[in-house]
Amino acid sequence: MHNETLVPYLLLLGDSALVQGQRLCEWCGRAPAIEEELALMNVGLDLVGQARNWLEYAAELLDDGRDADALAFRRDERAYRNLLLVEQPNGDFAVTMTKQFFYDAWHFAVLQGLVGSNDERIAGIAAKALKEVTYHLRRSSEWVQRLGGGTEESRQRMLAAIPAPWRFTVELAAGSDNEVHLAQAGIAADPAAVGAAWLKQVGETFASVELPLPKAASHFYLDGRKGLHTEHLGLLLAEMQFLPRAYPDATW
Amino acid sequence: MYAQLVETGVKRVKSLEEMSPEERNFQEKIDAEIKIEAKNWMPEAYRQTLIRQISQHAHSEIVGMLPEGNWVTRAPSLKRKLQLMAKIQDEAGHGLYLYSAMETLGADRDEEIAKLHSGKAKYSSIFNYPTLSWADMGAVGWLVDGAAIVNQVVLQRTSYGPYSRAMIRICKEESFHQRQGYEILLTMMRHGTQAQREMVQDAINRLWWPALMMFGPSDEHSPNSAQSMAWKIKRQTNDELRQRFIDQTVPQLELLGCTAPDPELKWNAERGHYDFGDIQWDEFYEVIKGNGPCNQERVATRRKAIEDGAWVREAAVAYARKQQNKNAA
Numbered sequence: 395m396h397n398e399t400l401v402p403y404l405l406l407l408g409d410s411a412l413v414q415g416q417r418l419c420e421w422c423g424r425a426p427a428i429e430e431e432l433a434l435m436n437v438g439l440d441l442v443g444q445a446r447n448w449l450e451y452a453a454e455l456l457d458d459g460r461d462a463d464a465l466a467f468r469r470d471e472r473a474y475r476n477l478l479l480v481e482q483p484n485g486d487f488a489v490t491m492t493k494q495f496f497y498d499a500w501h502f503a504v505l506q507g508l509v510g511s512n513d514e515r516i517a518g519i520a521a522k523a524l525k526e527v528t529y530h531l532r533r534s535s536e537w538v539q540r541l542g543g544g545t546e547e548s549r550q551r552m553l554a555a556i557p558a559p560w561r562f563t564v565e566l567a568a569g570s571d572n573e574v575h576l577a578q579a580g581i582a583a584d585p586a587a588v589g590a591a592w593l594k595q596v597g598e599t600f601a602s603v604e605l606p607l608p609k610a611a612s613h614f615y616l617d618g619r620k621g622l623h624t625e626h627l628g629l630l631l632a633e634m635q636f637l638p639r640a641y642p643d644a645t646w
Numbered sequence: 647m648y649a650q651l652v653e654t655g656v657k658r659v660k661s662l663e664e665m666s667p668e669e670r671n672f673q674e675k676i677d678a679e680i681k682i683e684a685k686n687w688m689p690e691a692y693r694q695t696l697i698r699q700i701s702q703h704a705h706s707e708i709v710g711m712l713p714e715g716n717w718v719t720r721a722p723s724l725k726r727k728l729q730l731m732a733k734i735q736d737e738a739g740h741g742l743y744l745y746s747a748m749e750t751l752g753a754d755r756d757e758e759i760a761k762l763h764s765g766k767a768k769y770s771s772i773f774n775y776p777t778l779s780w781a782d783m784g785a786v787g788w789l790v791d792g793a794a795i796v797n798q799v800v801l802q803r804t805s806y807g808p809y810s811r812a813m814i815r816i817c818k819e820e821s822f823h824q825r826q827g828y829e830i831l832l833t834m835m836r837h838g839t840q841a842q843r844e845m846v847q848d849a850i851n852r853l854w855w856p857a858l859m860m861f862g863p864s865d866e867h868s869p870n871s872a873q874s875m876a877w878k879i880k881r882q883t884n885d886e887l888r889q890r891f892i893d894q895t896v897p898q899l900e901l902l903g904c905t906a907p908d909p910e911l912k913w914n915a916e917r918g919h920y921d922f923g924d925i926q927w928d929e930f931y932e933v934i935k936g937n938g939p940c941n942q943e944r945v946a947t948r949r950k951a952i953e954d955g956a957w958v959r960e961a962a963v964a965y966a967r968k969q970q971n972k973n974a975a
Contacts, residue, residue, distance in 0.1 A: 426955020544961025
């Protein structure tokens, strides 16, 4: 039962954190200030650490000989369950921060729901992650405010950064039937509550610097929860998985 | 060594008799091992030498993120990825410590960084070598951070207080990185495949000599050393530190089951040290001049990061000013 319901949920959490962390790694040495080098890598480090925790639990439940590394480095894009939002390219700093903020606002609401999970393992991982994500959300929401309310140029860039990631927020505003069932069983965060908290956070932050909130995104063909990704994920995984794929017998 | 060729602008070390009363007072403090602090009087050449050395050191931490950033997206396991991310984060932090220490001397961070981007300021030659395999992440940790530690352990006693204290903090983290780097190589050698062992030896072959060059020119070609030693900015000569590094590294090399790309490397019982072959100083000076394998890419990447990020920094300043005005109103 767990393999069909809980594992996909753990993969949604773990894969999203891992892919977002991977995107942050791409910023290394290229950030707008040294303080940002530190912060981007710090957030990425938190997320990859969380991904490892979720994937370890998923691997235990699967019990098919794969460990967290095998799940991270040997699954193809059709088996990845991350949110479409996090696999989008970094773009400029405004795009990166917009994506980060949308993700953090969702992530924070999810973890707030999960600390009370009646699955103790989930509650434990979430409690640790929530402390980290509280910081992530504060940071990314502040950057949305600085860029949106900074200079004329930064505001224009911020406005330009919103539409592309916005269409993927449909996945943040609503969960799958599986998540609804898991939430009813007291295991997962309630997707309706997460969606409402997400929208409230985004609305308040946008309003604080008079950024217009687009109308709700609507569902279309793609679905990260089902492994139906954009074309960006395959390339991201090709880079990330190259070594374990090229040297399958190696020990690192 | 992260600051391997620092001009002092001094041709000859003055004797106490030749010094002005202020200079003599300063030198006597140095000789008595009293740390110099930011507000103390210091000779202008001492101040400028330290600015050059500490900024070179800080630039090295920042440019040094790039060869590792090259592999952080490709680290082969979650554990290795986390270690590398933590290391890169530490390096950014070391850069910040060092720029702060430098600023106590009255230098401006942005001005010094602009010198790096225009090619006027140097950074460690080692970061101009490419990282071509995962084994390089181990070899950089072990050899490059290892060489840096040999230098920095001594710099913990450097005469300028803020620099000395930065070194004490930084050394703790660097030692950790070095052990992790060595463990990467040890894992590949002991538990890895033949292909992995070849990767390790290849990384050592490529990075061995560049790591030895990190200590700077040999003493006979190091005209600035005498003044730096008299001021106790430097505590030991380039060749002494290089010898210490080799002596402590060769046993680690043997434990790995690897070899150095130096047929002349052998234990000299009489000296109680390892003898080693000649360093290719032509290569060293070419790299220092900007003609190494990655000089152009490294500087271009850093320059682009700061140029592309200008609007972000301007936004932060503008927003902070607006908030201040709002709070004041």
